[in-house]
Amino acid sequence: MKYKTIIVDDERLARKEMQRLLAEFDEIAVVGEAENLSEAVCLIEREKPHIVFLDIQLANENGFDLLEKTDRDFKLVFVTAFDAYAIRAFEVNALDYLLKPVNPERLAKAIERINEEKPDEKANLRLFEFDDRIFLEVGSRSVFLKVCEISHINSSGDYSEVFTTDRRKFLLEKSLREWEERLPEKHFLRIHRQTIINLEEIEEIETWFNRTFQVRLKNFRESLAVSRRYAVKLKSKFT
Numbered sequence: 001m002k003y004k005t006i007i008v009d010d011e012r013l014a015r016k017e018m019q020r021l022l023a024e025f026d027e028i029a030v031v032g033e034a035e036n037l038s039e040a041v042c043l044i045e046r047e048k049p050h051i052v053f054l055d056i057q058l059a060n061e062n063g064f065d066l067l068e069k070t071d072r073d074f075k076l077v078f079v080t081a082f083d084a085y086a087i088r089a090f091e092v093n094a095l096d097y098l099l100k101p102v103n104p105e106r107l108a109k110a111i112e113r114i115n116e117e118k119p120d121e122k123a124n125l126r127l128f129e130f131d132d133r134i135f136l137e138v139g140s141r142s143v144f145l146k147v148c149e150i151s152h153i154n155s156s157g158d159y160s161e162v163f164t165t166d167r168r169k170f171l172l173e174k175s176l177r178e179w180e181e182r183l184p185e186k187h188f189l190r191i192h193r194q195t196i197i198n199l200e201e202i203e204e205i206e207t208w209f210n211r212t213f214q215v216r217l218k219n220f221r222e223s224l225a226v227s228r229r230y231a232v233k234l235k236s237k238f239t
Contacts, residue, residue: 002029003114004047008040008063009033009055009079014100018053018079021104025111037061041069049074051095051114056080071193072155073177077110093157130187136162138170145170148187151201151217152224153179155194165201167219191215191226191234199237 005028009015015033022028031047034040036058044052052074056063063078076093081100096110128134132147145164154161155176162170180190190196197215204216206223213226213234226234 003050
């Protein structure tokens with residue numbers, strides 16, 4: 001399997017150098033380059049990459065802001081000339097942090113970490129039905145859970161927090177992207193880059209500012225934000 005990869009850097013020569021370095025890896029397929037965040041967002045939405053190599057200090061922009069503009073459904077490798085951002089990079093669950101000029105051996109280690117994820121094994125996972133019972137490994141124990149009993153799911157880096165209709169909570173080593181791909185579209189909807197909800201559990205939808213909504217679910221006091229990007233999809237489910 002080839003990993004679809006995007007390079008984001010405001011310097012053309014830096015992008016070409018990263019292209020040259022990545023060409024040594026058969027499993028990497030660079031599908032696009034961006035010199036700013038708006039270009040990067042468009043590329044990510046169109047190509048849905050597995051990996052994004054991201055410079056932190058862009059012209060008049062900060063690479064960390066990309067995380068607020070996209071669904072974090074890719075592995076992120078920061079590439080920068082400065083080491084001052086290393087701690088923050090790992091706080092946002094970056095896969096790796098490479099200093100310029102990028103050392104080929106250091107890059108190889110980053111690619112090796114990506115290979116350990118084995119995303120090709122996830123490609124053939126069965127889609128869930130609403131009345132399925134699924135087997136979950138939760139820490140040192142295992143539980144069965146009905147799909148219809150899932151109230152909502154929040155992203156937590158490479159993990160996910162699953163909330164049930166009876167107010168239980170499970171932390172699982174499963175990405176929000178995988179949940180979105182496997183849950184039945186008729187009953188579940190992503191409403192934010194960090195949240196998927198069970199449409200059957202909606203109790204109230206409140207119109208919010210800037211063409212967004214707040215959703216209140218049954219048995220949960222805290223409202224969930226619906227980003228503007230997903231507000232149209234939510235509205236279409238009920239019109």
